[in-house]
Amino acid sequence: MDALPLSVWLVLIAFAVLQAILAAAQAYEHRRFARSRLRSIPACRPxxxxxxxxxxxxxDVGIEENLSAFFEQDYADYEIRFLVESADDPVxxxxxxxxxxxxxxxxxxxFTGKAANCGQKVHNLIQGTAELPDDAKYLAFADSDAQPRPEWLRALVSRLDRDDVGAATGYRWFVPVRPTIPNLLATSINASMGMFLGSKNPNIVWGGSWAIQRxxxxxxxxxQAWRHKLNDDLVxxxxxxxxRLRIEYEPACAVASPLDLSARQMVDFGRRQYLQGRLYLRRCWxxxxxxxxxxxxxxxxxxxAPAMITAGGAAGPWLFACAAAIIYAGWVYRGFQRVRLAEELFPRHRRQLRAVRPLDLLGGPLxxxxxxLIFASSAVGRRLVWRGIYYRLDPGGNVLQVRHQEGRPAVAADAPQETAAAAVEQVTAPAATA
Incomplete structure (x- = not known):
């Protein structure tokens, strides 16, 4: 390796080392910010x-425990609307x-009916938000696989009263039901992505835990923005x-989400997330x-590089080896911050999360x-299956075709944008809100 290529390689590696250091600093800042926000929860009184x-x-896994958490919020004035495709759904x-x-x-x-020209979740949301009471000040959204803490709703809406804040969001933290390789990999990868959210970062809304003023x-x-789209939160x-409205990240609104995936399901899940990022936030992707x-x-x-270098001075191999060690140390440090943060956010799930520690701390390269590999696989294709429903999309993320498990495809161009108003079942109606 002559002097010029070696110097070029050293510059490129130096930038990678800098990137590793900045990512480690972000992990530290994320945990510091999360701890400060957790301490401020008692003062939140929206x-x-x-x-x-x-x-x-x-x-979903643990569905009744998940649902119970929504009923146990320490917020005085709220109601819950469950959005379901049909009364036949076992949920x-x-x-x-x-x-x-x-x-x-x-x-x-x-009961929202089947989606014909958008994602089923988006269809549910469009139908469910069609009629809102005049006294509704905030709208909050959650996924059924989430287990929010009792102060979740209070902390979420407390961040919305600033004029420059458009929405407040939490994030999901997977809790592996079984310590299988797919579950551990998905948990570690997902948590590492969440560490890039922060107080002043260009945050992204996560659809399983977010709120907005009505x-x-x-x-x-x-x-209207949701129409013909597959995705809700990236839209x-x-x-x-x-x-130019801020998305406020609230660490107290990070939610535990039980996870049990096969290897194929893990890959499909990850590719689906990144594919939607490519279609709806292309620059970020x-x-x-x-x-x-x-x-x-x-x-x-x-x-x-050390094994390949045959010239360029004795310092060359050592510099490359040190760079690799620093990058690896950055992964270890970020994993350490994730492990400690998980213990602080989810003490109830410490036993299940303990299985992820070796991978978080030592498995950074893996x-x-x-x-x-999953990220790169999302660079091609615009077809996916989500909760048993097949979708085909155009380059702008508009849904071209929806095919439900039981048969004939619905083509967006041939279907009305919104069906008739959703049928509603009043499950409980206390006297004060009936």
Missing amino acids: AGRVILFVPCRGR CRSIRRVAAKHPGLCTRIH RRFDELQIR VTSTLRRR LIGLVLTTYSLGAFFAALA TALVNW
Whole structure:
């Protein structure tokens, strides 16, 4: 290796080392910010009626425990709307059982019907938000596989009263039901992505834990923005960024999410997330792919370089070896911060999360490689299956075709945008809100 190529390689590796150091610093800052926000929760005292929307499909892992958490929020004035495709969905029985234990909370099930020209979750949200009571001040959204803490709703809406804040969001933290390799990899990769959220970062709304003021929801025409789309949260993120409104990340609204995936399900899940990023936040997706490719490539290049260098001075091999060690140390440090943060956010799940520690602390290159392979696979294709429903999309993320498991495809061009109003079942109706 002559002097010029060696110097070029050293510069490239130096940038990778800098990237590793900055990522480690972000992990430290994320945990510091999370701890400070957790301490401030007792001071959060928002007021105003909240409508909480929970789209459901099928029986998620731990579904009744998940649902119970939504009924046990320490917020005085809210109601829950469960958005379900049909009354035949087995989740309805779980909703009714859990709601029967909490008769003091207004609870409804909206039967939204099948999606024909958008994602089923988006269709549920469009139908569920069609009619809102005049006294609703905030709209909150959650996924049925989430287990929020009791102060979740209070902490979430408390961040919305600043004029420059468009939405507040939490994030999901997977809790592996079984310590299998796919579960551990998905948990570690997902948690590492969440560490890039922060107090001043360009955050992204996560659809399983977010809230918005009702007036802002109407002003931004979120329901109209969802039309023909597969994704809900990235569409909201894009809309807020165009209006230069902040997305406030609230660490207290990170939610535990039980996870049990096969290897195929893990790959499909990861590819689906990145594919939606490519379609709805293309610039973010491209930057993420470039940085992930660069850091991983630099690490393996730095490992291989000492054996390949035959000239260029005795310092060359040692410099590359030191660079690889620093990049690896960055992975270890970030894993350490994730482990400690998980213990602080989810003490109830410490036993299950303990299984992820070795991978978080020592498996940085492996998780980074698996993540990169899934990330790169999202660079092609616009077809996917989500909760048993097949979708085909155009380059702009508009849904062209929806095919439900039982048969004939629905083509978006041939279907109306919105079907008739959703049928509603009043599950519980306390006297004060009936």
